[in-house]
Amino acid sequence: MIVGLAAVSALPFRAAASDETVVTTVLKEGDPSSPTPQRAQKAVVDYTLWINDFEGQQIDTSRGTLFPIPRPPSPFAFNVGVGEVIPGWDRVVRTMHVGDKRRVVIPAGLGYGAKGIGPIPGNANLYFEIELLELKPPAVLTEKQLAWLEEHPER
Numbered sequence: 798m799i800v801g802l803a804a805v806s807a808l809p810f811r812a813a814a815s816d817e818t819v820v821t822t823v824l825k826e827g828d829p830s831s832p833t834p835q836r837a838q839k840a841v842v843d844y845t846l847w848i849n850d851f852e853g854q855q856i857d858t859s860r861g862t863l864f865p866i867p868r869p870p871s872p873f874a875f876n877v878g879v880g881e882v883i884p885g886w887d888r889v890v891r892t893m894h895v896g897d898k899r900r901v902v903i904p905a906g907l908g909y910g911a912k913g914i915g916p917i918p919g920n921a922n923l924y925f926e927i928e929l930l931e932l933k934p935p936a937v938l939t940e941k942q943l944a945w946l947e948e949h950p951e952r
Contacts, residue, residue, distance in 0.1 A: 816906040819885050827896025827929060836878035836946060839933035840890050843872050847924040848917060851900060856916055872930055883908050884952040889927060891951075898928040907952075 834840050845858040861870035875881045877890055885903030893899065903923040905911070913919040938946070 816904055818904065819888055819907060820902040821889065822900045823897065824900055824926070825896065825898035825928070827894040827898070829894055831895040832932070833894060834877040834891055834929075834932055835935050836891075836951065837876050837938060837942070838935045839874055840877050840929060841872050841874045841931040841933070842890065843870075843928045843930060845926045848921050849924075851924050851926075853924065854916075874933075878951050879946070880949070883923075885923070886925075886927075887951060889925075890929060893927075893929040895929050895932055898926070901925050901927060 843859050845860060846856045847853045848856055859871055859873045862868045875886075878887050880887075883903065885901070885907035888907065889899065889901050889903075901924075903925065905920045905922060908921070908923045909917050909919075911919045913921060917923070
């Protein structure tokens with residue numbers, strides 16, 4: 798009998814995401830006392846991306862690779878909620894606490910859309926495993942930056 802996290806990862810995971818719905822499975826709960834990211838706050842994450850399914854073709858990872866080209870682990874940092882990443886990522890990471898690890902299915906409409914990008918075909922759902930490693934202290938924003946945030950609501 799498989800129990801705990803092994804049980805979650807042993808189950809087949811096929812989720813259909815609608816145009817605006819992100820399907821989330823919590824793999825590990827982080828520190829519930831840590832804050833969730835504020836808009837424009839820098840978050841540091843580890844991630845892996847697949848297309849077609851979590852057992853499908855792995856496209857990218859921040860965790861490092863040995864094949865085909867060796868690449869050391871390099872966590873990814875971005876400012877949350879300001880359009881630096883696909884809208885699906887902003888939605889997911891905005892709800893995470895430090896230490897949370899999730900598997901998420903992001904629909905094409907909140908990913909790369911009908912055109913796709915690089916090896917990601919158009920209209921592809923994206924299958925991510927994301928772990929929030931760190932939140933940097935919130936930046937002090939200028940009046941101009943605050944005005945921009947006000948004029949550009951999150952998607």
